Structures are given as C-alpha cells and as structure tokens.
Amino acid sequence: MTFDKKAVHFGGGNIGRGFVAEFLHNSGYEVIFVDVMDSVINSLSSTPSYTVTEIGEDGERTFTIDHYRAINSKYDEPKVIDEIATADSVTCAVGPNILKFIAPVIAKGIEARSLDYPLAVIACENAIGATDTLRGFIEQKLSEDTKSNIDTKARFANSAIDRIVPNQDANAGLNVKIEKFYEWCVDSTPFKGAKQPNIEGVHWVDDLTPYIERKLFTVNTGHATAAYYGYARGKSLIHEALQDKEIHDIVQNVLTETAHLIVSKHGIAKEEQQDYVKKIVSRISNPALEDKVERVGRAPLRKLSRKERFIGPAAALAERGDKVDGLLGAIEQALRFQNVEGDEESVELAKILKENSSTDATSKLTGLENDHPLFSKVEAIVKKVQG
Ligand SMILES: NC(=O)c1ccc[n+]([C@@H]2O[C@H](COP(=O)([O-])OP(=O)(O)OC[C@H]3O[C@@H](n4cnc5c(N)ncnc54)[C@H](O)[C@@H]3O)[C@@H](O)[C@H]2O)c1
Ligand SMILES: O=P(O)(O)OC[C@@H](O)[C@@H](O)[C@H](O)[C@H](O)CO
Numbered sequence: 001m002t003f004d005k006k007a008v009h010f011g012g013g014n015i016g017r018g019f020v021a022e023f024l025h026n027s028g029y030e031v032i033f034v035d036v037m038d039s040v041i042n043s044l045s046s047t048p049s050y051t052v053t054e055i056g057e058d059g060e061r062t063f064t065i066d067h068y069r070a071i072n073s074k075y076d077e078p079k080v081i082d083e084i085a086t087a088d089s090v091t092c093a094v095g096p097n098i099l100k101f102i103a104p105v106i107a108k109g110i111e112a113r114s115l116d117y118p119l120a121v122i123a124c125e126n127a128i129g130a131t132d133t134l135r136g137f138i139e140q141k142l143s144e145d146t147k148s149n150i151d152t153k154a155r156f157a158n159s160a161i162d163r164i165v166p167n168q169d170a171n172a173g174l175n176v177k178i179e180k181f182y183e184w185c186v187d188s189t190p191f192k193g194a195k196q197p198n199i200e201g202v203h204w205v206d207d208l209t210p211y212i213e214r215k216l217f218t219v220n221t222g223h224a225t226a227a228y229y230g231y232a233r234g235k236s237l238i239h240e241a242l243q244d245k246e247i248h249d250i251v252q253n254v255l256t257e258t259a260h261l262i263v264s265k266h267g268i269a270k271e272e273q274q275d276y277v278k279k280i281v282s283r284i285s286n287p288a289l290e291d292k293v294e295r296v297g298r299a300p301l302r303k304l305s306r307k308e309r310f311i312g313p314a315a316a317l318a319e320r321g322d323k324v325d326g327l328l329g330a331i332e333q334a335l336r337f338q339n340v341e342g343d344e345e346s347v348e349l350a351k352i353l354k355e356n357s358s359t360d361a362t363s364k365l366t367g368l369e370n371d372h373p374l375f376s377k378v379e380a381i382v383k384k385v386q387g
Contacts (some may be wrong), residue, residue, distance in 0.1 A: 003030040003067045003304020004243065008083050010092035010102045012040045012070065018176035020091050020124050021065055022052050023184065027200045031068040031337075032083045043174050044070035048199045048273065052175065055288045056180030077105055089120040092134070093161075096127040096276050096302060103137030103374050105383075111146055119154040120197045122186055124161040126220055128212050128307050131158045149247075155194050159186040160212040162219055164283060166291035181283055185211040212268035212272075213312075215256040219280050221309040221330070225254045226284060227296035228333035231340075238296055239287040254326035258313045265316070293318035301345040301352075306367035310334060311374070318374035328381055335365075335385040358383040 007029040009016055021031045021137050026104065035041050049066035071079050086091060086240055092099070110119060121138075123130035135156040139147055146153055163182040168175070188196060188204035196204065207209055223238065229250055230241025259273045284291075303309060314327040337343075337348035352361055362368065362379040 001028055003028055005029045005089075006032065006083070006087045006157060007089045007091060008032045008034060008080070008087045010034045010073075010090070011094035011098075012037070012044055013093065013131055014162065014176065015124065015163065015381040016093040017028075017050065017174060018052055018165040018178045018186070019161070020165045020181065021061060023199055023201050024069060024089075024091070025065050026063075027198060029199075032082055032087070033068060033070040034073050034080050034083075034105075035042055035070070035274075035340045036072065036074050038072065043071040044068065047174055051175045053175070053177050055286070061180075062342060066300070068179060071144060073102075073105060074217060077108075079106045079114055079379070082104050082152075082340055084119065085111075085112035086115065086366060089122065091122050091124055093124045095299075096125045097135070097299075098133045099125070099130065100137045101125065101386055104141050107138045108132075108140035111143065113153055117151060118194050120191070120195075121154055122159050122197075123199055124184075126216060127160075127192040128216065128312075131156050135271070137268075155190040157187045157190045158208050158212070159184065159260075160208060160215045162215050166289045166293060177289075179283060179286060181216070181279075181297065182322065185215075210262075210268065212285050212381070213266065214262050214268065214276065216309050217262060218273075218277060221258050221313065221327075222251050222255050222277075222280055223284050223296050224303055224309055224328075224334065225251050227293045228330060228337055230293040231297055232333050233292060234335055237287075238291045238293060239285050239289070242281070242285040247325045248281075250326065250329065252277075254330050255281070257317060257323060257326045260322060261313050261317050261320075264320075294340055294343065297337050298343055299345045300334050300343075300349050301365065304331065304365050311366045311368065311378075314378075315368065315372060315374045318372070318377065321373075324374065324377065328377055330386060331378060332381045334384065340364045353382070353386055357387060361386070 003026055007024045009031055012033040012035040024031050033044050049064050051062050053060050073080050161184050162234045164179045173300055185203045185205050187208040224239050226241045228245045235241040255277045263270050263273050310331050314324045317324050327338045338344050340346040358379050362382050
C-alpha cells in the first residue's frame with residue numbers, strides 16, 4: 001500500500017490509536033499523532049509499529065499499524081502547524097471538553113495552508129455536533145479574510161463514532177485491544193463540491209442527527225446506566241454489572257424509554273431499534289473487553305449535561321409527556337458517582353451537591369430551565385441524593 005495521504009490526528013489514546021488511526025492507516029494515510037502526554041508521544045516516536053487486536057465472538061484478529069509519526073503539541077506547536085498546512089484531514093478524539101484547547105493550533109494550520117483543496121476536519125467525540133463545536137473555537141482564532149473563504153480552506157463534518165475501546169493493560173504499551181464491531185458515520189454534506197476523504201469503512205450519511213442521537217442515547221445511555229448502577233453495587237467491570245439481573249433489567253428499561261424517543265422522533269422502525277438495543281446490550285456485556293465501570297462512568301458532569309445521554313433524551317420525553325422513570329433512576333446513580341479516584345468531575349460533582357440548594361444544583365448540573373417539565377423531577381432526585 002502507498003501512504004500518499006496525510007492525516008493529523010489529535011489524541012493518541014484508546015479510540016485514537018485503536019480505531020481512527022487503524023481506519024486511516026488501512027486507507028493509505030500517514031498518521032501524524034498529536035498529543036500532550038509525554039509517555040504516549042515518546043512511545044509513538046520510538047516505536048515504528050503497534051498492534052490493534054479485535055475481539056469478536058469468532059476469536060481475535062491482530063493488525064499492525066505503522067507509517068505514523070508523533071508530535072507533542074506542548075513543545076512543538078510550529079511542527080503541528082506545518083503538518084496541518086499540508087494535510088488532507090484533521091481528526092480528533094481528545095474528549096469534548098478538550099476541543100477548545102486544540103482549536104488554536106488547528107486555526108494556525110488552516111491559516112498556513114496554500115493547497116488548492118480544503119482540509120477535512122472531523123471530530124470523533126461522543127457528543128452531538130462535536131465538529132461544529134470545534135469549528136466554533138477554530139473560527140474565533142481565524143482572520144476575517146480566512147473566515148470569508150473558509151470553504152476553500154477547510155470543510156467541517158460532524159460524525160458519530162462507535163466502537164468500545166476499554167482502558168488497556170498497564171503492560172500493553174501502544175498495543176490496543178478493541179471490540180470487533182464498529183460504526184463510524186460522517187456527514188457527507190460539507191464535502192459537496194470538494195474532495196470527500198477516502199476512508200475505508202466510513203458510512204457517509206446526508207443527515208447525521210438520527211445516527212448520533214441513536215448512538216448516544218442507546219449505546220452510551222445504556223453503558224453509563226450499567227456503569228453507575230454497577231459502581232453503586234461494588235462491581236468493577238461493566239459485564240459484571242450486566243450479569244446482575246436487576247441491573248440488566250434496569251438497563252433494558254432505560255433503553256425502552258430512549259427507544260420510544262428514537263422511534264418516534266426519527267421514524268426508525270420499532271423492530272429495527274429493538275434489534276439495535278439487543279446488539280448493544282450484547283456488546284456491552286462482552287466479558288473479553290474487561291471494561292471498568294470507572295472508565296464508562298468517567299466525567300459525570302459532562303454526562304449529566306443538557307444535550308447528553310441522560311438529560312437529552314429525558315428532557316425530550318418529558319416534553320412529550322412520556323415516561324422517564326428509568327432515566328431518572330440512572331440520573332440518581334450518576335449523581336452518586338462522587339469523589340471517585342482519578343476523576344476530577346466526580347469531585348466537582350460532590351462539591352456542587354454539597355454547596356448548592358437543590359434548585360441551584362439542578363440548574364448548574366443539567367442546564368434545564370426551571371420551568372422545564374423535567375426540572376422538578378430531577379430536582380426531587382437531587383434533593384434525595386443531597387440527603
Ligand atoms: N474509548 C471508547 O470506547 C470510545 C468510543 C467512541 C468514542 N470515544 C470518544 O473518543 C474521545 C476520546 O476517548 P478515549 O477513550 O480515546 O480517551 P483517552 O483518554 O484514551 O484518549 C484521549 C487522548 O487525548 C489526549 N489529549 C488530551 N488533551 C489533549 C490536547 N490538548 N491535545 C492533544 N491530545 C490531548 C490524551 O493525552 C489522551 O491520549 C472521547 O470523546 C470519547 O467519548 C471513545
Ligand atoms: O467516552 P465517554 O466518556 O463519553 O463514554 C464512555 C463509554 O460509554 C464510551 O467510551 C463507549 O465505550 C463508546 O462510546 C462506544 O462507542
């Protein structure tokens with residue numbers, strides 16, 4: 001294979017090394033990893049290849065990833081700018097809260113471009129409209145001239161990315177263990193009149209909303225529900241939580257609520273959504289992934305925010321007068337995910353609940369308007385957790 005295309009990828013973590021880089025590599029892109037973690041960049045710079053092992057029901061398959069380089073943006077920003085100036089695409093998998101930090105260097109790279117085709121920018125985060133969010137931060141740093149010609153310099157496409165990549169064994173080095181299933185949907189409409197990236201395995205769609213909402217409100221809602229109930233009941237791994245019949249039934253009930261929204265809002269057939277839920281529950285129950293409840297429950301403030309996996313669907317259901325009891329139960333367990341080692345947001349969550357009235361804590365945590373039909377229901381849960 002010839003590696004005649006160049007992709008700059010921010011975030012050499014689990015999904016970055018394990019999924020995005022694998023797809024880019026298999027499509028003939030040289031991948032330039034950009035990260036701020038010395039250990040990741042040093043390992044990538046000193047190791048010419050690493051492996052990705054897919055775990056499926058039919059066994060394991062291992063692939064080798066090579067033809068990459070790595071830059072630490074903490075020390076080498078000019079190099080990152082040069083690479084972006086001559087790249088075909090920029091992707092990122094850094095976490096939704098980090099987008100504002102990577103935007104300035106991407107803006108400088110876009111300013112420095114003199115190629116006669118635009119850069120493709122695709123954020124690969126679990127969030128609705130993550131590329132739009134990134135674009136907003138980038139545009140704050142662009143000159144008026146570049147902004148007025150932005151289509152000639154860069155095209156921005158939202159995406160929905162789905163593949164479970166658990167935290168890796170301490171001695172795995174760069175190698176990544178990953179589930180076999182994948183789905184990476186990217187909005188094709190921003191590439192009208194421009195070169196669409198040629199990434200093998202990407203599902204190009206004209207309307208991303210049903211895909212991202214179905215993914216976030218099924219895979220991630222179910223996953224997080226299992227994580228928070230599992231954590232509360234002393235389970236350390238997600239599949240162990242789902243082996244608990246009560247938790248399994250709770251997850252099913254929550255996904256019945258979100259399925260109701262997805263089916264009625266997006267016109268997806270009920271049977272299709274039922275099959276999707278079945279597949280998701282089987283994926284997250286996979287013992288071979290050894291996925292920790294702390295990873296899946298990480299960053300509870302983000303997960304409890306307005307457009308996210310609990311409040312997003314619960315608010316939409318409450319507006320329609322539909323049932324949200326299962327989601328409220330999951331929200332309660334998310335609120336109890338406090339002071340978890342290594343999770344700053346769980347410490348902040350405990351502080352917010354301690355220092356605020358139930359009304360103020362509900363507003364701060366969920367972003368719901370006080371007169372929203374969901375507000376009083378969530379406030380009652382907040383009060384209960386505050387004790
Ligand atoms: N792991 C999964 O199963 C999975 C699946 C789909 C989507 N995602 C999404 O992908 C994103 C990343 O998740 P992950 O599991 O790979 O997390 P991770 O913690 O393994 O990786 C994140 C990486 O980003 C790097 N980073 C942080 N700040 C940075 C900066 N300023 N510049 C460059 N790099 C920076 C970190 O050092 C780390 O290497 C999240 O939005 C997550 O929701 C994860
Ligand atoms: O990455 P988060 O913190 O948004 O959510 C944790 C997991 O649910 C998530 O990483 C899943 O493994 C992934 O979204 C599967 O596609």
